[in-house]
Amino acid sequence: MRADRLLQMLLLLQNRGRMTAPELAAELEVSVRTVYRDAEALIASGVPLTAERGPEGGYRLMEGYRTRLTGLTGEEADSLWLAGMPGAAAELGLGAELATAQLKLRAALPAQLAERTRRVSERFHLDAPAWFRDADPVPHLARVAEAVWEQRTLRVHYRRWKGEVRRELHPLGLVLKGGIWYLVARSVHGPDGDGGGPRPREDLRTYRVSRILALEVPGERFERPAGFDLAAHWAEVAGRLEAGRLRDEALLRLSPRGLRLLPMLFGAVGARAVREARETDGPDGDGWVRALLPVESTPVAVGDLLRLGAEAEVLGPAGLRAAFAREVEALARRYGRGTGESA
Known part of the structure; x- marks a missing residue:
């Protein structure tokens, strides 16, 4: 949305000082012409934005001006736990929200602390995926994440090593391990081609998100198990897997x-x-x-x-x-x- 882009442009100028139109276009992922139009819109709305011509020129805000529009939206706040993993945020559909949330946080910090955060981001970088392996395609990840967040039942068509199955799942959490996304879910299912007759059961299992071939979100909500701790559950599963391997x-x-x-x-x-x-x-x-x-x-x-x-x-x-x-x-x-x- 244009309003979000105008706010992001304003926060970029507030955090970084003077920026050229091509630099702003690269950050906002728009054309230089769009930057020109957005700058005119900010000036028309009363923002003290000046344009300087020449090789050292660019856009900058009047000295001392600071916007107070630094409140986080719900989506931006949700994205902050992924602050060190922009690639993961993008896969979850939160890339734009994360970028805006970081700009808002930096704009709200005192100048000295804002400079420290800039220096940290320049000097330290987290790259979660393993070497020499292409990332798993995860076309259904955003919808899975939405179902996890909203406690919605999922019906999935899933590929296992010994064949394809259909499952009805209560998705409890997502884990990113070595660049691979895993879904921890409670499985409620009957006959699915495994052999045997109807035998409904409910248990916790781990699913590799890239192996979900298709999914439906019928809209039914479920109750999360009382006291379920995703981090503790994953540590237990990982420990058992390593010991058994x-x-x-x-x-x-x-x-x-x-x-x-x-x-x-x-x-x-x-x-x-x-x-x-x-x-x-x-x-x-x-x-x-x-x-x-x-x-x-x-x-x-x-x-x-x-x-x-x-x-x-x-x-x-x-x-x-x-x-x-x-x-x-x-x-x-x-x-x-x-x-x-x-x-």
Whole structure:
């Protein structure tokens, strides 16, 4: 809306001082011609705005002028918890509200504190998504967020690893983890192709928002469970997932380079294995070190450990070593045939 844009332009000039028309156009995501028209509208409404020509010119407010229009709307206040994650705010449909809320807050601060906030924003930046991975497309995120906020029932068509299902959900909260959005919801459903007859039940589950293929918001409201704490629930779920994922341990013999690669390839688990290896056993005659690394099931562990290449030897357990040996032998046969041979 134009009124919102005029207020945002006014707050930009109040916070930053002189700004050129192209700078304002870039901030407001409009054309330079629109900036000219908006500036004329502000002047006509009595705002002491001056235009200076020339290479050092631009728009600025009269010295000492400060607008008192710094009250936050409900949507702007809602967006403030995403102040360090503008990308997440945009995905939720709150990008414009967040930008305006930040401008209003800065305009309401004393000059010294406003300058501190500007310096912080220039020097620190949060980039939540992981490296080398495209963000999940989340076309339904804004509607899911609206249903969470308004306590509206959702009917979703959802893609699981073993097929597609339909669910009726009571959405309780959204979590952004590693650049991926998850919905925590209470599922109320009967037969859905899982097998078996009607068996309505109600339980808390986690859904990856990008796997929602379609959704309906029928309009029915639901009651949130008394005392439900989203952060505590997520910490419990994440803890169970991590504990259940790494069920076994691999005994490895690592070269000096393999020891350096372990934290790079396996994160905190690899770093902990390196620390423990250095505290317990010294290097052998070849400079290699033994380390215990928590791993997933044998098939997954084989694929993960192959990334270490010739810088590691799997010593145990026996089943993992045998599975690793079979994989290495298959690779040797594959590459030993020479180029151009089919399987």
